[in-house]
Amino acid sequence: MRSETPINVPQHVAIIMDGNGRWANARGLPRTAGHRAGVERVREAVRTAAEADVKYLTLFAFSSENWNRPKQEVSDLMGLLRFFIRRDLAELHRENVRVRVIGCRQSIQPDIKALLVEAEERTRENTGISLVIAFNYGARDEMVRAVREIAEAVKSGDMDPASITETTVAGHIDTAGIPDPDLVIRTSGEQRLSNFLLWQAAYAEFVFMPCLWPDFDRAAFHEALNEFGRRDRRYGAVAAPELAVGS
Numbered sequence: 001m002r003s004e005t006p007i008n009v010p011q012h013v014a015i016i017m018d019g020n021g022r023w024a025n026a027r028g029l030p031r032t033a034g035h036r037a038g039v040e041r042v043r044e045a046v047r048t049a050a051e052a053d054v055k056y057l058t059l060f061a062f063s064s065e066n067w068n069r070p071k072q073e074v075s076d077l078m079g080l081l082r083f084f085i086r087r088d089l090a091e092l093h094r095e096n097v098r099v100r101v102i103g104c105r106q107s108i109q110p111d112i113k114a115l116l117v118e119a120e121e122r123t124r125e126n127t128g129i130s131l132v133i134a135f136n137y138g139a140r141d142e143m144v145r146a147v148r149e150i151a152e153a154v155k156s157g158d159m160d161p162a163s164i165t166e167t168t169v170a171g172h173i174d175t176a177g178i179p180d181p182d183l184v185i186r187t188s189g190e191q192r193l194s195n196f197l198l199w200q201a202a203y204a205e206f207v208f209m210p211c212l213w214p215d216f217d218r219a220a221f222h223e224a225l226n227e228f229g230r231r232d233r234r235y236g237a238v239a240a241p242e243l244a245v246g247s
């Protein structure tokens, strides 16, 4: 399997898992069937990322905008998250996976909140890949919450506005302590960020895969990793050969 892996492995991969509904529609199945098939790909993606030596895998499981979906679909998605944590937590723990959760904890059902806390607490000391579950997550909401925290610190006199830097902001958003994603993958052919990791993805490479999330298998994941390996990241600087010639 090593030969499938690019030399330049991203430390942090973030995925927008899109296309479950279309996958189900194409088969004449209810949308929930697509989400259920999507959960199986979540398990496979964690394993594939860990084998490829990716250190952080962030998955967009439920956005703060997803509450606008039909009541039944929201309830099915909640059920699937419960199912995933109940079924897979022990195995994730055994495989040394550390689970982290980003997103707003307010307005989520108490039992789900408790499951998320349990997943984080139980795996806190694990040293393998970090699986970051973005749940009830929206990047603008995350920034608003961070700004409020910083404003409170200023108001109470604990922080001088002049001392606020990018590091201050990075330390108040949900991903504090987690490196920025190097690679953002979105499945289903859509080419949007949809309010996902707006701050963190400033220098990420984007790979848009045409396949629907329930079809995103090991081979598709490696295809995205290989595409990343071919990219030339400059972070706003000049390409190395040009530097050598020009200045």
Ligand code: FPP
Residues within 6 Å of the ligand: 017, 018, 019, 020, 021, 022, 023, 035, 038, 039, 042, 059, 060, 061, 062, 066, 077, 080, 081, 084, 133, 213
């Ligand atoms: C987008 O497909 C997918 C989602 C809104 C939910 C993703 C959730 C899962 C894969 C399952 C739960 C996750 C975990 C981590 C256990 P869509 O429904 O928008 O598809 P469409 O654009 O084809 O309608």
